[in-house]
Amino acid sequence: MDLPAILHEQIRVHKRPELASYTTLGVGGSAPWMVEPVSKRELLLCVSELRRACLPFRVIGGGSNLLVSDSGISEIAVYTGRMAGIEDHGSLPNALRVESGASLARLISVARGKGLAGAEVLAGIPGTVGGAVVGNSGGRYGCMGDLVVAVTLVGEDGVCREMTTDSSDFGYRVSPFQDTVVVDAVVQLEEETPSTILERMNKVLSEKMLAQPLAAKSSGCIFRNPGHASSGRLIEEAGCKGERRGGASVSVCHGNFIVNDGSATASDVWQLILDIKQTVSKKRGEELQLEVKVWGDP
Ligand code: EPU
Numbered sequence: 001m002d003l004p005a006i007l008h009e010q011i012r013v014h015k016r017p018e019l020a021s022y023t024t025l026g027v028g029g030s031a032p033w034m035v036e037p038v039s040k041r042e043l044l045l046c047v048s049e050l051r052r053a054c055l056p057f058r059v060i061g062g063g064s065n066l067l068v069s070d071s072g073i074s075e076i077a078v079y080t081g082r083m084a085g086i087e088d089h090g091s092l093p094n095a096l097r098v099e100s101g102a103s104l105a106r107l108i109s110v111a112r113g114k115g116l117a118g119a120e121v122l123a124g125i126p127g128t129v130g131g132a133v134v135g136n137s138g139g140r141y142g143c144m145g146d147l148v149v150a151v152t153l154v155g156e157d158g159v160c161r162e163m164t165t166d167s168s169d170f171g172y173r174v175s176p177f178q179d180t181v182v183v184d185a186v187v188q189l190e191e192e193t194p195s196t197i198l199e200r201m202n203k204v205l206s207e208k209m210l211a212q213p214l215a216a217k218s219s220g221c222i223f224r225n226p227g228h229a230s231s232g233r234l235i236e237e238a239g240c241k242g243e244r245r246g247g248a249s250v251s252v253c254h255g256n257f258i259v260n261d262g263s264a265t266a267s268d269v270w271q272l273i274l275d276i277k278q279t280v281s282k283k284r285g286e287e288l289q290l291e292v293k294v295w296g297d298p
Contacts, residue, residue, distance in 0.1 A: 001032075003035070008045075010042065011045065013036070019060070019077065025066070029070050031072060031077040039085075044183070060077050061127060064219060065293055067219060068266060069298045079101075083100060094189050094191055103126075104122050104125050115194055116192070123201045124208035133148060133151055135174070140207070147188060151182060151184075152185070153180040211253070216257075218257045219292045220292070232254050234286055238284050244272075250272065270294075273290070
C-alpha cells in the first residue's frame, strides 16, 4: 500500500511504528503505518482519505489507557500528539480551544499561565485532551466532562461538526464521543490567581503521588470501579498486590495498577489481568470489568 500517495504526500507517515513507545505502559507490537497530522486541516484530510480508500484506522493520543497486544494491530494508527495547539476561544470569556493531542499537563500549565482555573483538578493524569474527552478521564476532584463545553469531531459519517456539551452528557469514564475522531475541545475555566491554581494543583498531585505509582510505567487503573467499591481495594483484599507475571506486576502502592519493570510483554500483562479477575471473582465475588482499552489479540 502506498500510504504517502493516498495522503497526497502531504502528511508525515512512517512505516511499522512500535506502538509500545506510544503507550505509557510500554508494551505491544507495531501498526502497519502511523500517520502524524500536525493540524486540524491535516487530521481532516487524513481521516477523509483513509475512509475514501477504505483503510481502517485507530486514533492514538497519549496512549495512557491502552494495552496493545504483542502482535500489534492490523489497522493504521493515527497519532494526534503533534496536534497540540491551545488558544483563547475568542468569543467565550475564560474559555480555551484545545487541540486533541495537547497533553492534560500542558493544558493545566497554559491555563495557569493565563490565570484560568479548573483544569488543575486533572493534575497527574497522563494522556491527551482528546483521550480525556472520549474516556471522561478524572479523579477525586472532577472529570474532563465537567470542563468541556464543546467538542469538534469527525463522526462515522465523515462530517466534521462542533457539538456543545455539558457535564450531564458524560458518565463514569464514558462520553458520547466513543466512536468519533476528536479534533479539539473547548474548556470553560474560571479566573483565578496563578499562585492559587498552583497550590491546588500541588495538593491534587501530592495526594495522587501517595496513592498511585505515578513514576512507574503503567496504563493507570486497569479495571473500572464496580458501583461504589474500589477495584484497587478489592484486589488488595484478594491478596493480589505484588503478584507478578514476567516483567509485569500488581503495584504494591495501588492494587488497580499493573506496572511494567521495563521487561514486560503485553502477554505478561494480559495473564496478570486474567489472574486478578479470577482471584477477585473467587475471593470477593466481584467480576471486574476492564477500564483499559485493548488493541489486537492479547
Ligand atoms: N484502596 C485500597 N487499596 C488499594 C487502592 C485503594 O485499600 O490498593 C482504598 C483507598 O485507600 C481508598 C479507596 O480504596 O479508601 C479508594 O481508592 P482511591 O482513592 O485510590 O480511588 P480508586 O477508586 O481506587 C479512582 C479512579 C482513579 C482516580 C482516583 C482518584 C477508577 C477505576 N479509578 O481510583 O482513576 O485517580 O479514583 O481519587 O475509577 C484511572 O481511571 O486510571 C484512575 C487511576
